[in-house]
Amino acid sequence: MPAITRVVAPNPGPYTGPGTNTWIVDAGPVSVVIDPGPDDESHLAALNQRLAGKTVGVVLVTHSHPDHLPLAERFAAPHHASVRRHPELRDGDVVRAGNLSLTALHTPGHSADHLCFLLPGDGAVFTGDLILGQGSSMVTYPEGDVAAYLRSLERLAALRPRILFPGHWDPVREAMAKIEEYRRHRLEREAQVLAAVRKGPGTPAELTRRVYGELEEKLMVAAEMTLRAHLRKLVDDGLVRERGEVYEPVGTVGA
Ligand SMILES: [Zn+2]
Structure with a gap:
């Protein structure tokens, strides 16, 4: 498993918990950054400080909601990194950066454009807002789609992941139990x-x-x-x- 560090954005709230998780994944010569978060000066500074001069290979975004996407372009530009998200990234696409390959999984339900990112060899999935570390994900009219959401949970379960890195709250080590809990809650x-x-x-x-x-x-x-x-x-x-x-x-x- 590559080194994975988290920087929590300063946007705590009823739907964001302690704030949005920005994940920095060590890909050897470069880093992969997932969900830069809200367009916030102090968060931008915190991310660059945590990178400590290391280059960003690619910026991935799980979905276009205001707590995940807005900082992406501004953060990526000085690193000359591309920002990749749905629909340019499609289900099954593999993103290569440094010594890592991540597979994009289209997992709609919370939003139509929602992606998760799988580190195949490690059974690790960055779940965005499909699964959170605590509470339940918002699936609301008109954007949310309950049937699609349930299918996305089944899709995730079929991969039998070992650890989930959610968009909010802490990593989930009991991955399969959490997916089942979410499915049961929705039903x-x-x-x-x-x-x-x-x-x-x-x-x-x-x-x-x-x-x-x-x-x-x-x-x-x-x-x-x-x-x-x-x-x-x-x-x-x-x-x-x-x-x-x-x-x-x-x-x-x-x-
Ligand atoms: Zn979110």
């Missing part, structure tokens, strides 16, 4: 949403209250966007029907 949430619809037709706002109870306004908005993402999958699966703003169960009425 439990889906079951809750389906149960709420089966209690009777409702708008997304009404169904959100049925699932989550009363929440403060900001949390309620996030909860509703999560619920809407689940509703879309349930509609696609033929378990729920959309009638204007109202969602109703399919198949179990009167059963």
Whole structure:
């Protein structure tokens, strides 16, 4: 396993935990940097300080969200390093830098353009926001896609990784258990949403209250966007029907 160091960006928050993880991977003569993070002066200085004069071979970005991408070009330019992300990088593409090869895995769900990066010989995966070190990943309407997210988790599990380096919080050494925990969490949430619809037709706002109870306004908005993402999958699966703003169960009425 190459030496992997982390520099945490100064953007802590409810969705970013202690901040975004920027990973620096030692590739021999050069370094590979994954997710430079937000466009922040002090983070840029911290990254260059940690590199201690070493050249950056390539900058990889897991997805285009504002806590992962914005610093990329500004950070890469003085190193004459290229920034690589979806869709220029496609599923299965291999990125070579120094003595390392990393394989890009297209893992949509959290965002449509989400990539993970695999170090094949080491069973190590940089998971971005597909899997976090703590809590659960946001899969929210309209960008999030629950069905794609579940497929991406299965894809990751099929690789049987040994260690995950997430976009937020600490590395995960119990990789397979964590992937299973995430899969179960998502399926439990889906079951809750389906149960709420089966209690009777409702708008997304009404169904959100049925699932989550009363929440403060900001949390309620996030909860509703999560619920809407689940509703879309349930509609696609033929378990729920959309009638204007109202969602109703399919198949179990009167059963
Ligand atoms: Zn993030």
